[in-house]
Amino acid sequence: MHLGILTGGGDVPGLNAAIKAVTEQAAARGWSVTGLRRGWAGPLNIDPDNPETVNDWTLALTPDVVRDVDRAGGTFLHTSRTKPSATAVKDLPQHLRGKFAGEAEDKKVDCTDHVLRVLEHLKLDVLVAIGGDDTLSYASRLHAEGAPTMCIPKTMDNDVFGTDYCIGFSTCVNRGVELITRLRSPADSHERVMVVEMFGRYSGESALITGYLAGVDRILIAEVPFDSDKVARLLAEDRARNPQHYAVIVVSEGAHFEGGSIVESGPADAYGHRKLGGIGQDVGEVIKRHGINVMNQNLAYLLRAGMPDAMDLMVGRNFGTMAVQLLDEGKRGLMMAIEDGRYTTQPADISTKGRRLVDVDMFYDPDQYRARIKRVEGLPMFLK
Incomplete structure (x- = not known):
């Protein structure tokens, strides 16, 4: 068998x-693996009639090639x-421009027929796609159109529908707790309110769990619009009660004022998403x-940077292993998944069926803007 693999x-x-x-699992079975570079840009930029593009946009993967990449x-x-x-x-590569000659430069066109042709040209039996709901939704489309796929969910927001856990979430939380703990030093020294912004476009889970474990004073999540003046009053009370005279609030990047909307900037990407960020600054104002004097810190890429923690090493390895075993x-x-703490699978198109959000009634107090776990007994280790 010949597998393709990409990350988007x-x-x-x-x-x-x-x-x-x-x-490694494929090699142990005598199969070959080809890595497609730069996500879906890989097959888009490959010209079956130009071998040089295949060399530029693919990489033959063997155990020797991947020996130390997980570090x-x-x-x-x-x-x-x-x-x-x-x-x-x-944005089309030159070899596809002629097909759409005469079209407006900004018009978005569907090149799925080209991608299918490329996968066939590469003689891939199955494509393993690793990504969030956008990447996986396109993989499920390819599967429906005759190019077999297997999906592995990843996102620091942990919001792919159909799984309780996505690669990247544990490292995000671990790193967030560590950074917030460090940020207490300047907040304490200057007796300020520290406003920490984190990932979370539609789901506030990463901010909620990080804030819960870091023991912050207040948390704003994407699912619950907030009263800005009330938040400020609560933080003033938190700061006054603290013998060190400071307070910390964690804000999901998708959080928004009551009656307002998500803070976005710049043009939309191919999936219709504009760049998030800035709500922390607005809350600070x-x-x-x-x-009250304020310090603002957007953790942003610091949460992505560096090697994974043990949980993401384990889940990443196990999702990859399970995908090959099932093949x-x-x-x-199929999409690899975790449900109630156990490895399982879902249909590849599950990510298109809904949106995974925080269970506000179970895990959040929308009146006090804090984590509130109603009942722990019976929940999986990472809650849900």
Whole structure:
């Protein structure tokens, strides 16, 4: 069997562990593996009539090639937010421009027929796609159109529908707790309110769990609009009660004021997402109006940087291993998943069926803007 593998969307720690596991498990069965570089940009940029493009956009993977890749974060195959089914004409590789001659430069066109041709040209029996719901939704489309795929979920937001856990989440939380603990020093020294912004476009789980474990004073999540003046008053009370005279609030990047909307900037990417970030600054400005000095810190890429923790090494490796084991059993069109603490699978298109959000009633107090775990007994280790 000949497998292809790619990583799409934002990088997270643990991707390389999954790539390594797929490669080693395939090699043990006498199969070959080809890595497609830069996510879906790989097959989009390959011209079957030009061998040089194949060399530029693919990498033959063997146990020797992947021997030590899991010691580093990110993805050594590189990644992109390319969407072959909605690529602007101006962003097409030269060999595809002629097909859409006369179209407006900004018009988005569907090149899925080209991607299918490339996968056939590479003689790939199955493509393993590692990514969030955007990457995996396109993989499920390819499967529906006759190119078998297997999907592995990753995202620091932990919001892919159909699984309780995605590669990258544990490292995000671990790193977030560590950084917030360090940030207490300047907040304490200057007696300020520290506003920490974290990932979470639609789901506030990474901010909620990080804030819960770091013991912060307040948490704003994407699922619950907030009263900015009330938040400022609560933080003023938190700061006054603290003998060290400081307070800390964690803000999900998708959080928004009551009656407001998510803070975004710049043009939309191929999946329709604009760049998030800035709500932490806005919250800080409101707090300042209440006469309190503020420090703002957006953790951003610091949460992605560096090697994965043990949990993401384990889940990345196990998802990759499980994908190959299931292929060996003749199964196709599945997404690796964890449900109630156990490894399982879902249909490849599960990520298109809904959106995984925080269970506010179970895990959050929307009146006090704090984590509130109603009942721990019976929950899986990472809650849900």
